[in-house]
Amino acid sequence: MPQTPADLLADFFEQNPACYHISGSALFMNVLRSIIAGPKAISELASEHNSIDPEDLRLVVSALQTAGLVFKPKNIQKEFYSPTEKASKFLELLGNAKTFYE
16 A cells, blocks of 8 residues: 555654654744755855844754754865755655645
8 A cells, every 4th residue: 555645744754753852832833944954054044044043053954953953064174064865855755745735
């Protein structure tokens, strides 16, 4: 029997439990979507999300990095973050599940 988009998302969450918790936070999801839209320096993220304290923003980005959703390229001196394939898959699965049930 084919899996529904919700089943695929549940499987992803089973393998990546931190992503389940991240998906429930508008703050984390907004920052992740900003990075998915294009690699960003921390200063760019701070200007896009100016309602977030800069230190809190660093903690959000650090949590996304720990979850394997963003990475900081090693050869760049600036505090710069890019999305991972896992992040793209995560947002794709979320979008598919949402669309399926609309």
